[in-house]
Every structure is written in structure tokens, then in C-alpha cells.
Amino acid sequence: MTTIQVKPQRPWKATPRDMGTTAGVILLSALASLLLVLGTGLKGKIGFMVCFILISTILQVVVGVRKFGRKALGDNIASSLIYVGAAIVFLPVFSILYMAVTKGAAGLHPSLFTETMFNASFLDPIDKGGLLHSLVGTLYLISIAMIISVPMGILTALYLTEIRGPGAGFIQFIVQAMSGVPSVVAGLFIFTSVILISPLKASGAAGALALAILMIPTVTRTSQEVLLLVPHDLREAGLALGATQWKTVATIVVPAARNGLITATILGVARIAGETAPLIFTIGGADKLNLNPFKDYQSALPFYVWKGLVLGTPESLQRAWTGILVLLVLVLSLFIAARTLGGKKMGK
């Protein structure tokens, strides 16, 4: 057997020299913009950013054109703009995360998760009361919304992938249209169709119904994607063994897609956990712990934040930031859970 002495190379990758040039361009433009900002009338971070973007683009283009000629002009301008555009998108994301963590952390105190606002007001100093009632409310809302929308979402997805009836294309279209229903409309709908005319009044369950409407399309679409990934051979193998379609779906298709279906559920929950608008019409909002989702007002984390935001005093705003931090941690952990689970499946 021959032994391989040659090592794989990637000559198309940037060489240290190329990287050096790029670093030089960035450094030089940062320096030049700093001088401009300090030395002239332009000031502030925005001035710096604008100068930096302009100078670095120009330098990059000059370097490119010198190396590769005129056609590098458009290519370099375009790639500069694309990098800058992508960077601009991430600025607010990091700013938002940073604000939520720093501002929110300032309001953390020992009784936050053990007390409610029953004996405290939003205007009280921050260490009074807590958000236990809202956290419990959110968990109730999520659980009930899940019980409704997960079976509905997955069964709708099964209709779209397994039955593929004559109306499948149309239903697909409707599900997509449903995912665009504004959350405020979902809240108004539950208000008119449930709270106004049924015995169920403003409560946790009513709020969960509104959230379920928003959750169904997310669960359906993600489940559908996952079910489509199950190889068609598996279905045919099941049918060829003489199993009924029901048996094939229940014992082969759904188990094969299990991880993905859980991911779909988690993503659906992440979608609705932070929804505020529908709750304003449906849950009433309470300051005490309510363990019965079918009777009396209930609170939820987004509602707690909303209340703090609307009152607008320093103490209430602090409560809003702390509430948003708790909510964000919840959404983030759901999201990471979905990614790890989904990543396992896709990684194969």
C-alpha cells in the first residue's frame, strides 16, 4: 500500500498575508476615523461608525483593485456593504441582551421568586414583593396552550404530510396565513368568542386559548418540516409489511420524528411565552397567586412587565426590566433546548 506523504492543503483560503492586509485595513480605518472624530466637528459613536464604514470600504476597495483590477471594485464595495449590513443587524441584538441583563439584574432580590405583588405595589421599593404569581401564571398559560395546540399542530402536519388530501395545498396556505395573524387580533377573537358569550371569563385558560391560536401555526410548520425529513422508504416499508397506515404512522413515522416534534413544540412555546398583547384582553391580570386557571384573573410574566412599563415610575420600570430578564432567560433556555435537540437530529 502506498503511504500518503502529501498533506491536504487549501490554497484558496486566506493566507496570513491576506489576513494581515485585512487587519491593517481595519486598524488603519479605525485610527483614521478616531483622528477625524477627535480633530473635526464630527462627534460621538455615530460619527465614528460612519467614518469607519466609509474609510474601511474605500481602503478595502483600493487594496482589491490594486490586486485584481477594475472588476474588484464592485465586488469589494458589495462585500463591504454586506459585512457592514450584517454587523448593523447584530448591534441591536447585543444591545438588547446587554440592557436586559444589566438593567434586569439590578432588580434581582431574594424574595423575587417566592413572593407575589399581593401585599406590595409596583410603586414600592424594588425589594418588596415578587413575581411568583406571574411566573406561575406563565407556566399555566404555556401548559394549557401546549395541551391545545400541540395535538392540533401535529395532527394538521400529519394531514399535510401523510394524507395529502385534495385540500392539502390549500390548508398549507391557510396555515401560513394563520401564522401572520397579529397577536392583538388573537386576543380580541378570544374576547369576543369566549369571554363575552361563554361561562369562561377573563382567566388563565382564556389567555391560553389566545396563545394557542398563535402557537398552532408554528407547531404545524415545524412538525411538517420534520415529518417530511422521515424517508419515504420507511413509510413504504411499513405498508409493504402489511401494516395499516395508522399503524405505520403511529409506530414508524412519528417515533422516527420524535425529537423533531419535541423541537417543534419547544419552538412554539418560545414563540408565545413573551406575547403580551393577547393577554391584555384575556387574563385580567392579578397581583396574587391564582392556582385555578379557569376562575378569576391571572397574571403572567409579560403582563407583569407590561404593567411595570405602563406605570412608568422608576420602581415599576425596574420591575419591568427584572421581569423581562426572567422572561428572557425562560425563552433563551427553551430556545437552546430546541436547538440542542434539533441539532442532534440534523447533525446526523
Add this chain to the structure above:
Amino acid sequence: MYKIQHMTLLENKSADIPAPRVITTKPRVSDKIFRGVVTSFGMSALLILTLIGIFLAYRGVQTFHSQGWSFLTSYNWDKTVDENGNSVSSFGVGAMLIGTVLISIVALIVGVPLSIAMALFLTFYAPARLKTILVSVVDLMAAFPSVLFGLWGFFVLMPMANYWAKLIYKYLHWIPIFDAPEPFFERSPFIAGLVLAIMIIPIVTSVSREVFAQTPLDRIQAAYALGATKWGVIKAVVFPFGSSGVVGGAMLGLGRAFGETVAVYTVLNIVFAPNWHVLFGAGGNIASLIILKWGEASGDETTALLAAGFILFVMTLLVNMFANFIVRQTLKSGK
């Protein structure tokens, strides 16, 4: 010769060609139940959507009846009662419609180019490992609670955007849309539009990314093999293929922008007067109107708010359906 023989052969035999058999399968009971259950759930989405339309229209019909077309065109929102106790309220969402369109346009103008840049970056420029991380970040952005965008917009973006608004006003106020009746720039449609721009970036980016990724590989390779630069390939192959999909993505973003409530409410000064000056601190948005007035509303005002909800529902539904139609056409053509 052979052909003729063959034909006569066929003709002679034609009487013997059997009719195709009709294959009938009787599904077993379990399958019948399964198909029935799954099909009825498949229809549930349609049912819910129809019910939303019916209930909101049914409650709102009173308002459409009493206000007529002026509900869409009038700028007033007055709940009044005459001396006999009869309601003489006049409700109109005209200013809110103008405001909704105005801030959505700002959101699109700012958000769509950034989203396209982001989608191109993720599809063609980012190294594979960075790409997976960044895709997650963009998806996470879509899961941020809208009240968080509102808080951040109010406390972080607004002070900065005020300064930008002043600059734009100072240098560009001769363009009618950047003019303002007085230099009051807080809580303007411009700022609300910026917050919305950030909020629609995830959906526009992910649709554009999906469309760009569907660009047939053989066309991309053909362009590269002709000595094209990366930008050349994007211009010659990716954009012609994906442009209508990006338009669809932008319209999905528009649908989101129409319906956004809490974030807009936080950063927008809602005024019941038409205002086309983006920098001026007065605007409207149907969704925010609903939560602004909901708290103290009763009787005919509640009905009017439900009617406003119905209009919002119809607007977003139409935009969304159209957008989905475009995106599907594009994705289909790539397969």
C-alpha cells in the same frame, strides 16, 4: 409495411382489449378513523381563521353600520353622549391607517436592505461554523418578547434616534416628508419604524436566506466558471432567481409590521390627526390604538375597537396571503 400490419392487428384485436379494472380498496376501520381524525384537524386551521373573521366582523358590524365609510376615513375618536343619553360618538381610524402605513414603510426601507445584506452574508460570505451560530442568533431575535423591543426602543434607541432625527431635519427638511410642523421629534413614526425594522429583520432574513439557498447550484457554478466574482454571481444568478422571493419576504415583514402592538405603543405618540411627517412626534397604529383605548372602553367604543381589529385582521391576512403566494412560487421554481 410493418406499420400497416401492426395497425390491422390492433384493429382486429380491439374488441378483446379489456377495460381497465377499477381497483377498490376498502380501508380498515382503524385507517378510516385515522384519516377522518387527521383530516378534520387539518381543517381546523381554516375553521379558526374563518371564526376569527366572523366573530370580529359580527361584533364590529354595528360600528360599520353607524359610522359608515367615515370609520375608515375620519380622523376623530370621540366618545360622546348627547343630553338625552344617546350616543353620538364618532369613531374613525383614518389617522391610524395612515400611521400604520407610514411606520411600516419606514420599517421596510430600513429593515429590508439590512435583511438582504444579512441573508447574503449568511448564504455566501459567512464561514460554515460562524453561519450556524449567526442563524441561531437571528432566530433567537424572532423569539424576543415584543415588550422587550418596546422597552429597549424607549430607553436605548429613542435618545439616539432623536439625535438622528434632528440631523435629518436640519439638513433635509426641504424634502416634504422630513419636514415637521415644530421641532418635536420624540416618539415619532420614524422611531417606531426603526423599532419595527429590527423586529421584521428575522422573518425577512430567513425567507430571503431560504430563497437564496434554493438558487440552482449549476447556475452559480456556471457563472463562477465564466470568471465571475462573488458579487457578479449574486447579480447575475442569485438576484434574478430570488428577487420575487425577497419581495414576498418583505411583504411577510410588512404583515408583521402592520400587526405589531406593544412595541409600537411604547415608542409612538398616538395622535388622532393625520401626520405624514415621519420625524414629527405624532403618529398612529391600529394595533396600538386598540390597547390604548381598551382599558377605559365600554359600549360602542369597545365595538369600534373590535371593528378596528377586524380591519387589521383583513389587512394582515391579505398581505400575508399575497406574500406567501409569491414566496411559494419562487421556492417551487427552484426545485
Add this chain to the structure above:
Amino acid sequence: MNNAASSLADVSKQRATQKSPGSAPMGTGLEARGVHAWFGSHLALEDVSLDFAAGTVTALIGPSGCGKSTFIRTINRMHEFIPTAAMAGEVLLDGKDVYAPGTDVTKIRLQIGMVFQKPNPFPSMTIGENVLSGIKLAQLKVDNKEELLEECLVRAGLWNEVKDRLGAHAGGLSGGQQQRLCIARSLAVQPKVLLMDEPCSALDPGSTLRIEETISELSKSMTIIIVTHNMQQAARVSDYTAFFLSEGGPGRMIEVGPTTEIFTRPRDIKTENYVSGRFG
């Protein structure tokens, strides 16, 4: 037919005396030196060294998965579009390594054109725009576009069929016409080398014949490397033939020589088995 085959054999003989494969370069032309190619950690192609003299047609034959396509994609640097790809060795165009640091890869691809397996005209462009698309993409200056357009289409053997509808969209052409349009498109930037990756595998026999005629015509003015599964095609169009084979491991070049020799008296038993149809 017979006549054509014998004249082709004459040509190859004639060229073989001028320059035998594997010998030192003549200063112009294309050489591959110890080319290896990887996909991730999988070595797909091992140590291929081949010379392509200017103005010759070289056919690469061998069963599926033997690395022929991978090899030609390393020549014009299309290999690097696979994210995990790696390579080793050198590809010299006119004595210069196309993988040398600082090389402008777009210039390489302008000099080494490529025709793909499936016809892939740009659907958003008309027939005329397709032919000139390379000029536009590489931002080249051309004095007389109409002349160039006609010349390319004539050389690709398509002019008579499309001269009246240059403004029509390319989608309306038949598969064979589309492939010849793709050839015309590659010719417009005046490459020195044309790579063809199974250009006829998606076409009917009639169209295949037209493309083969085009190849013979083009070989007068440029170097052509064609990957093919079809041994008759290799015999018909090429001056030299290289046989690639993968025996479980990475693909290797088993043998190269004038086409007539490879098909009549190959040195390696594996080549003989393949060309005589005993496997593959």
C-alpha cells in the same frame, strides 16, 4: 465515419511524436503535477500528473466515482466550492501555478472555461445575453459585440439555428441546443482551455453527434479536456485518453496515452478490461 476515425488516429500519432504525455512542458499548455483531492478526510483522488499539450483533446475515462470529474474541477479551481474540500499538488497554466498565493482565481477561470454535465443557460437572459454573459460578468471590454456573438455561436455550431431569435429566452431551446449555447458562452471569453464534464450525458444521440463535431472543430484552436463515460465518444473525439480507476480507495490515473493505443494495445490489464467492456 471510417475516414474520420483514421484521420483522427493520424492526428494523434502525429501529435504523439511531437510531444508524448508526461514529458517536459513546451512552455505553453496545461500541466497537472501530483494532484490530490480530498473531501473532508476522504481522499478522492491520488497523485495525478498529466500534461495537456496545446491544441489537443484529452478524454478522461473510467467508471463512476473514479475521480475524473473531481480532477477536472481542480484544474479551474471549481473544487474549492465544496466546503470541506482540500487538495495538494500543482496545476500549471503556461508554467504558472493556478493555486499560487495571490492568484486572481477569476482570471484563471476566464482562461480555463468549463461546460457542465447538464446544460445550464441562465434562464433570466436571452440567447444573445447568455453568450455574452461571461463578458459582462468579468467586466471585459469588447469592441464589436455582434461580431463576437456571431463568431461564438458559429464555432459552437448553433448560429444557423438561433440567428433569428437571439432575443428569445434560452429556455425555449432543446437540450442539445442549450448545451451548445453553454459552449458558445464559454467561448466568448476566449479561454485557452475548455473543460467538459460529461457534456453529452444528458443528451440524445443526434445532439451528441453535433457536440462532438463542435469539439473537433474547436480543438483546432484550443486545448480540450473531456470527461466521458462513453468509450466510443472518447475514441471519436480525443487525441489522448487517460484511464482513471478507484479500487476501493482513492481514484488514480492508471494509464495515459494516445487514444488509439489505449483502445488497441493498452499496457495495463485493468485498462484493457475496461475498454473491452469487461467491467465498468
